[in-house]
Amino acid sequence: MTSDAASATVKSRSLWADARRRLLANRAAVASAIVLAVIALVCIAGPWLSPHGYDQVYRNYVKVPASLAPYPGAEAVEPALEKALRRARVEIEDWRVADGRLRVTLTADRPIDPRITRYLDRADLFEDTTVADQAEGGRRLVLEAAIRQQYFLFGTDANGRDLLSRTLIAGRISLMIGLLATAVALVIGVTYGAVAGYFGGRVDAVMMRLVDILYSLPFMFFVILLVVFFGRSIVLMFIAVGAVEWLDMARIVRGQTLSIKQQEYVQAAHALGVDNRGILRRHIVPNTLGPVAVFMTLLVPKVILLESFLSFLGLGVQEPMTSWGVLIAEGARNIQGAVWMLVYPSIFLAATLFCLNFIGDGLRDALDPKDR
Amino acid sequence: MLSYALRRLIGAIPTLFIIVTVAFFLIRVAPGGPFHLERPLDPQVMENLLRVYHLDKPLWQQFLLYLGNLLRGDFGPSFVYRDFSVGDLLGSGLPVSMQLGGAALLLAFILGTTLGSLAARHQKRPGDYGVMAAAMIGITIPNFVMAPVLTLLFALTLDWLPAGGWGEGALANKLLPIFTLALPQIAVIARLTRGSMIEVLRSNHVRTARAYGLPGHVVVIGHALRGALLPVVSYLGPAAAALITGSVVIETIFGIPGVGRYFVQGALNRDYTLVMGTVVMIATFVVLFNLIVDLIYALLDPRVRYDK
Numbered sequence: 001m002t003s004d005a006a007s008a009t010v011k012s013r014s015l016w017a018d019a020r021r022r023l024l025a026n027r028a029a030v031a032s033a034i035v036l037a038v039i040a041l042v043c044i045a046g047p048w049l050s051p052h053g054y055d056q057v058y059r060n061y062v063k064v065p066a067s068l069a070p071y072p073g074a075e076a077v078e079p080a081l082e083k084a085l086r087r088a089r090v091e092i093e094d095w096r097v098a099d100g101r102l103r104v105t106l107t108a109d110r111p112i113d114p115r116i117t118r119y120l121d122r123a124d125l126f127e128d129t130t131v132a133d134q135a136e137g138g139r140r141l142v143l144e145a146a147i148r149q150q151y152f153l154f155g156t157d158a159n160g161r162d163l164l165s166r167t168l169i170a171g172r173i174s175l176m177i178g179l180l181a182t183a184v185a186l187v188i189g190v191t192y193g194a195v196a197g198y199f200g201g202r203v204d205a206v207m208m209r210l211v212d213i214l215y216s217l218p219f220m221f222f223v224i225l226l227v228v229f230f231g232r233s234i235v236l237m238f239i240a241v242g243a244v245e246w247l248d249m250a251r252i253v254r255g256q257t258l259s260i261k262q263q264e265y266v267q268a269a270h271a272l273g274v275d276n277r278g279i280l281r282r283h284i285v286p287n288t289l290g291p292v293a294v295f296m297t298l299l300v301p302k303v304i305l306l307e308s309f310l311s312f313l314g315l316g317v318q319e320p321m322t323s324w325g326v327l328i329a330e331g332a333r334n335i336q337g338a339v340w341m342l343v344y345p346s347i348f349l350a351a352t353l354f355c356l357n358f359i360g361d362g363l364r365d366a367l368d369p370k371d372r
Numbered sequence: 373m374l375s376y377a378l379r380r381l382i383g384a385i386p387t388l389f390i391i392v393t394v395a396f397f398l399i400r401v402a403p404g405g406p407f408h409l410e411r412p413l414d415p416q417v418m419e420n421l422l423r424v425y426h427l428d429k430p431l432w433q434q435f436l437l438y439l440g441n442l443l444r445g446d447f448g449p450s451f452v453y454r455d456f457s458v459g460d461l462l463g464s465g466l467p468v469s470m471q472l473g474g475a476a477l478l479l480a481f482i483l484g485t486t487l488g489s490l491a492a493r494h495q496k497r498p499g500d501y502g503v504m505a506a507a508m509i510g511i512t513i514p515n516f517v518m519a520p521v522l523t524l525l526f527a528l529t530l531d532w533l534p535a536g537g538w539g540e541g542a543l544a545n546k547l548l549p550i551f552t553l554a555l556p557q558i559a560v561i562a563r564l565t566r567g568s569m570i571e572v573l574r575s576n577h578v579r580t581a582r583a584y585g586l587p588g589h590v591v592v593i594g595h596a597l598r599g600a601l602l603p604v605v606s607y608l609g610p611a612a613a614a615l616i617t618g619s620v621v622i623e624t625i626f627g628i629p630g631v632g633r634y635f636v637q638g639a640l641n642r643d644y645t646l647v648m649g650t651v652v653m654i655a656t657f658v659v660l661f662n663l664i665v666d667l668i669y670a671l672l673d674p675r676v677r678y679d680k
Contacts, residue, residue, distance in 0.1 A: 213390055220620075221395060221651060224639040228402045305514055312516045313620065313636060325516075332520035332625065336528060346517045353512040 019290075022366040029362025032355035039352055043171030051150070052162035054169040055320035058150075059160055060124040066155035066163070066340040072125045072147065077102065084123040088116055093140075102126060102145045111138030120145050124160075155340040157330060166322050167345050173323040174349070177238050178304040182296055184242025185303075189249025190292060194284050196250070197257025198276070208254065211247050219244065223306070227315045234317055237310070241303055252295055256288040290367045297360035301353040308349060324349040373670065377663060384659040388652070392442070395651040396435055399644055406451035406642045425451065438645075442652065448645035452638075458649035462631055466653070468538070469618035469630035475550045477608070477615050480557035485604065487558070488565025489592055492600075495570055503562060510559025519552045519625040536627040549626045553619060557611060561604055569600040598672055605672065609665035613657040617650075 023029055047054060060080050061071060072080065077097060081104065085092060090112055095104040104120075106112060117129035126145040133142035154163035196207040214222075226240035260266065261284065269279050308325025310316040317323040324345050331342030407413055407421050422428040426437055441448055447458035491503040526548060527535035539545040572578060573596055581595045618632025631650065638646035 213394060220635060221398075221639065221647070224636060225398055225402055228404070228639065301512070308514060309516065309621070313624075315640075328517055328520075332516065335520050335524050339524065342517075342520055342524075346513075346521070350513050350517065353514075354508065357508060357512055 019363075019366040023362055026362040026365065028358045029366075032358035032362075035351060036355040036359070039171065039348065039355070040175060043168050043175060046168035047165055047172065050162070050165045050168065052152075052165045054165040054322070055161065056165075057160050058124040058156060058162070061150075061152065061156050062160040063158055063334070063338045063341075064152055064156050065338075066153060066344070068151075068153065070149040070151050072149075077125065077147070080123055080125045081120075084119050084126070085116075088119050090116070090141075097147065100147050100149065102143075102147055103132065104143050104145075106141045106143065107136075108139055112141045114141070116141070117143060117145075124148065124150075154344045155338070157327075157341055158334055158338070163327075163341065163344060166327060167324075167348055170322045170324045170327050170345065171348055171352075173234065173317055173321065174304050174307060174325070175352070177234070177241070177307045177323070178300040180235075180238040181242035181245065181303040181307075182299045184239050185245040185249055185299060186292070186296060188243065189246035190253050190285060190288065192246065193250035193253025193255075194257050194280050194288065197254035198261055198280055198284055200258070200261075204254070208251075211250055215247055223310065224315065227310065234321065237307070237316060241306055241310075245299060245303060245306075249292065249295060249299075252291050253285075253288045256291060257284050260284055260287050294360060294364045294367060297356060297363055301356040301360075304349070304356075305353065373667065377667060380663050380666070384663070387659060388655055391655045392439070392648070392652060393435075396438065396648060397431070399639070399642070399647050400431060402642065404642050406644060408642070425449070438648065447649040447652070450643055450646050452641045452643040452646070458645045461634060461646065462649055462653055465618070465629060465631035465634065468541075468628060469623075469632060470616050471541070472546060472549050472553060472622075472628070472630065473612075473615035473618065475546070476553035476557065477612050479550065479554040480561055481604075481608070483554070484558045484561025485565045485597070485601065488562040488604075489569050489597065489600070491562065491566040492569035492573060493588065493592060500566075504566070507559040507562045510555050511563075515552055515556065515619065516621045516625065518555060519548075519622060522548055522552055523625070536625070538628050545626075549622050549628060552626075553615060553622055557615070560607065560611075564604050564607055565600060568603045569596060572596045572599045575599070601672055602669065605665055605668050609661040610658060613654065613661045617654045617657055 052058075060076075060083075064071060078095070081092065081095060081102075085106070090106040090108045093105045093107045095102065097103075106116070114131045114134075117131065120126045120129040120143065125148055127148045129143055129145040131141060132144040134140070135142075152162055152164070154167060157163055157166065192207065192211075196204045222244050223241065226244065227237065230236035230240055266279060266283055269283055274282070304324075307316055307323060308328065311323050311325030312329040314329070317326055319326075327345035328342060328349065331338070331345060334341050405427070407418060412418075413421070419428070426434055429437070438448065445459075447462070449457050450461060453461060487503050487507075491500040494500045523535050526533045533544050533548055534542075537545055569592075573592075578591060578596050581591045586594075618630040620632045620636050622628065623630045623632045631653070634646055635650040635654075637643070638650060
């Protein structure tokens with residue numbers, strides 16, 4: 001506590017104002033908060049801005065490496081051209097690329113149907129194919145097409161989907177799961193812990209015994225059972241994970257409540273005739289929020305990790321939707337030859353977890369009354 | 373102390389009983405069953421299967437039957453690995469998981485306490501910040517990221533170690549899994565050791581030892597470490613149980629025939645007996661290691677007494 005005698009004339013600082021000042025002085029925590037805000041912003045806004053849909057498949061660009069240069073590269077045109085026209089029964093007599101436009105001369109024994117342009121348009125590399133010239137009664141055809149330049153900054157995955165868009169949409173899911181599950185854990189844990197601690201006695205004994213039993217069951221057992229129960233739906237998964245993670249929260253809040261309910265202001269509220277609900281809502285719960293806030297920031301990364309872990313096992317988010325865990329699992333399977341598939345999602349996940357942990361640590365230090 | 377250990381072991385029986393009961397009924401409430409396959413079985417076949425495995429009896433009879441078998445040490449047959457009993461599966465997988473987990477635990481303990489003590493001695497100096505930053509990385513990067521990254525580095529790029537497989541227990545095959553398992557534990561133990569070591573280094577007996585002119589490392593190892601290990605030891609109880617009963621992720625990525633996989637697979641296949649077997653195994657280890665932790669506590673801190 002700031003010494004009251006000295007600050008009698010100065011405006012006294014509340015616990016929260018003091019904590020905020022100390023948190024802002026913690027450079028690691030502030031930097032983490034900024035990085036985290038950037039990641040969150042990019043993940044929220046990115047998928048709308050990206051030219052590629054997260055589930056859009058580019059058959060010509062399967063597992064292309066991450067690159068700042070646009071695709072297709074010069075060497076990619078010929079194989080793509082051959083592949084596109086393979087079933088058209090024509091000979092490619094000549095082709096060249098100039099100013100981002102492709103000019104290809106085709107020959108065949110029979111007159112070539114001008115609708116052959118569709119074969120080219122269907123490839124991911126070309127667009128706006130037109131017939132530029134016809135000769136020899138249609139047996140020689142000159143086609144012109146624009147080369148479609150596309151950027152795959154993070155490369156593409158094994159199905160030819162843009163990894164950047166997928167990483168960002170995965171971030172949305174992972175962050176959302178983290179927040180939602182934490183909120184569920186918060187509501188259940190705080191209510192349960194406050195009620196158990198406040199009423200004490202037999203109620204407390206029974207309620208906490210239940211927590212102990214749930215604690216001693218292997219954690220994975222629970223999560224898998226919940227997944228089995230609720231099917232593989234994302235929203236229910238959040239709730240399930242939150243419903244498992246409330247145990248610690250309940251213990252922390254109960255412990256706090258036990259000491260808070262002995263305070264004079266609670267007795268005063270009693271004397272004034274406030275009912276139990278009112279006391280819990282107005283006096284007990286708000287005063288437990290310090291440790292709860294710390295625990296919450298540390299719970300978010302835990303939940304994100306758990307979600308990633310479940311997705312890694314194939315129990316979490318299902319295709320074509322994705323999460324960082326799913327992407328990392330795919331990356332781990334394609335580690336030979338497509339390292340970028342593992343690297344980028346891992347960087348996002350690790351950075352997020354890092355930041356959340358630093359913020360949590362900073363918050364704990366800031367709220368620690370012993371450390372003033 | 374012996375009578376205390378005995379009392380604790382007896383006290384663990386109700387706990388185990390509750391865990392077994394809750395787990396038994398929970399897994400049974402889950403929709404689906406071990407024989408609900410993609411293609412439905414012939415009703416006659418299904419009926420026979422259910423009868424053979426006593427699954428057609430009322431649930432409470434099945435429960436009593438299972439408890440009876442369990443008391444005789446019989447975990448029952450696995451429903452999905454048809455030719456094996458759950459006892460066989462766990463019996464062949466557990467030594468593998470125990471080897472890896474035990475080695476990882478030892479490595480984590482030695483490295484973690486050493487690094488933590490070093491960080492504490494150099495508090496708020498570069499060495500301290502270095503260790504703590506590395507520990508943060510160890511804690512935040514999940515093992516399913518670390519395992520492929522290490523494989524890529526040591527197996528695929530440098531070609532020093534095999535990328536996976538058990539190789540009849542060759543040492544080279546064990547190194548990567550052990551290291552991956554140990555890494556987060558090293559980080560946690562280093563943080564715990566540092567925290568408690570800083571406090572112990574401020575205490576009176578350490579100051580006295582310093583005043584006698586003992587060199588720094590003697591003070592830390594001989595006088596401070598013992599007290600600083602208390603929180604580490606209580607963390608190690610559950611951690612050891614978790615390490616020794618195997619990790620799904622590590623076993624899947626490195627292709628190791630341990631017991632960690634059975635739990636997830638069993639629950640997904642509704643292989644009731646396999647799930648129950650793993651639950652019993654894990655719970656037993658948790659109880660056992662918590663007991664060991666309490667006994668070690670008494671050794672480390674003479675103020676802790678269990679004999680009345």
